[in-house]
Amino acid sequence: MYKCLFLLWLVLCGAASPLLAQRPLEVLLVGTSHYNGDPDSAYRPIINKLKAYRPSMVFGEYLSATDAQQAPAGEYVGVPFQRRPQYMKRRELTTAPLTAKVAATARRQLRKKPQLHHQRIDLARHYAFTNDRGNTEYQLFLLEQTFKNDLSPADQAYYLQAFGSADSLRKAAKMVRPLTEYHKIFFPLLQELGQDYIYAMDCQRYSEPFEEASGKAYTQFMALQAAFKQDSTTAQAATFRRIAAIKPAYFAYLEAPATQEATYRAMNMPEMGTLSDQLNFFGDEPLYGAPGFPTQDVQAMKAQWTLRNQGMCDNIVRQARARGASRVVVAVGSAHTMVMQRLLQNMPKVRVITYNDLP
Incomplete structure (x- = not known):
């Protein structure tokens, strides 16, 4: 009997089940500007409205890591994605980035202990090497904005080895973009919602x-x-x-x-x-x-x-x-x-x- 109940539970609750696939979905579209130059406080009313909506997922206009890796090198959509791994390979830290399995473990650890800065740096590095632009930027936002003053001298040195200077991250790598809608609105929203991932939804096949x-x-x-x-x-x-x-x-x-x-x-x-x-x-x-x-x-x-x-x-x-x-x-x-x-x-x-x- 218990086995039957367990199987029924899997059918009803499994992520890929037909019942869940047909579950009604509400999508809140937020048309944005890609340039947001006012002080952070000017965007607080927007964040508060979105936070009160309490979404379970937040999507950004990013290509998925898979699509980014497959973008033709000669096309304008592909060039920035080739640039970032090349930038990362020139850093002082030369150890291999985290595997997907170890990165998943780091995510779980950070949910319980956000102050594990070394693991956060490693996770951001994993995203950068796998061309997950949105989550690279989100983790760097947390390191640059939220936890910047909490990093120990050892953490700061490791961060510099892994990513280079803050100026290089902004100008050469373009992995920190403080005037985008993400830094001003959606990364703070994710943090305040307690969510550790931004989902990619862009499409550049055409x-x-x-x-x-x-x-x-x-x-x-x-x-x-x-x-x-x-x-x-x-x-x-x-x-x-x-x-x-x-x-x-x-x-x-x-x-x-x-x-x-x-x-x-x-x-x-x-x-x-x-x-x-x-x-x-x-x-x-x-x-x-x-x-x-x-x-x-x-x-x-x-x-x-x-x-x-x-x-x-x-x-x-x-x-x-x-x-x-x-x-x-x-x-x-x-x-x-x-x-x-x-x-x-x-x-x-x-x-x-x-x-x-x-x-």
């Missing part, structure tokens, strides 16, 4: 065809600009003026709010999605068919953009369901928010809300 279409569209835009300088009275010149007016409107919208919390609310409005599409797609659908407008190439860009965003949504839902999560927070550049909201709404048993839906 970067090459997107860049190809983008390059063609940009070439035609530059031709429009050159023609405008020659003669500003043509129909093509009118198209160029419409495109040129988008950038000032975009930044005027973002500069209007008086606080960072109000700015984040503005970035999660439908108006932001419209402005982002117009900025990123040379004016977007309102200009389709306009004289000189690269309609076909912009449409090709948008097709690849949609595929990328669908891949991001798939990554979120797959990982959340595999872990039986009921509510998750997703940090994503504000240009993605509205398209991801539409895509997630079409996924079964997924409820999607945005930052502006929070009380």
Whole structure:
């Protein structure tokens, strides 16, 4: 009898069980800025709202370690990932990084004893060597921000051997980025929630065809600009003026709010999605068919953009369901928010809300 009950428990509670796979999932999208230059205190109201939501997982716009390792070396998405392991190999500390099994043990130890700084340095080093950018940055945030004054002289020396100077981490390796949304909002959120891992959800499988279409569209835009300088009275010149007016409107919208919390609310409005599409797609659908407008190439860009965003949504839902999560927070550049909201709404048993839906 007990064996039967145990088997039933496995069926009901196992992470990969069909029942858990079909569990309703709520996804909170937080459209962000990738530059956050105000003092930390300006972002505290945002952190407090997200903390009150109490997500069981937090996702960032990072590539998974596996996807990063497979990114072609010559592509713009792959170059930064090759740079970081190369940087690590030039450090004074030359011992092999932790294996995945030992790294998992270090994570368990740190959950019980956060002051084990040597283990944290080793764990951050493991993430850096395996191209897990998000968790490298999170552990370095803890070492640089939370525990910086607690490191003993021996810990400080070991940290320097493993990662080099703080200046090198910022400028050469770009593993410490203090003005990102992660350092200002999402790493403090994770720490205060007692969570030791940020999940990756980006998708770059479509970067090459997107860049190809983008390059063609940009070439035609530059031709429009050159023609405008020659003669500003043509129909093509009118198209160029419409495109040129988008950038000032975009930044005027973002500069209007008086606080960072109000700015984040503005970035999660439908108006932001419209402005982002117009900025990123040379004016977007309102200009389709306009004289000189690269309609076909912009449409090709948008097709690849949609595929990328669908891949991001798939990554979120797959990982959340595999872990039986009921509510998750997703940090994503504000240009993605509205398209991801539409895509997630079409996924079964997924409820999607945005930052502006929070009380």
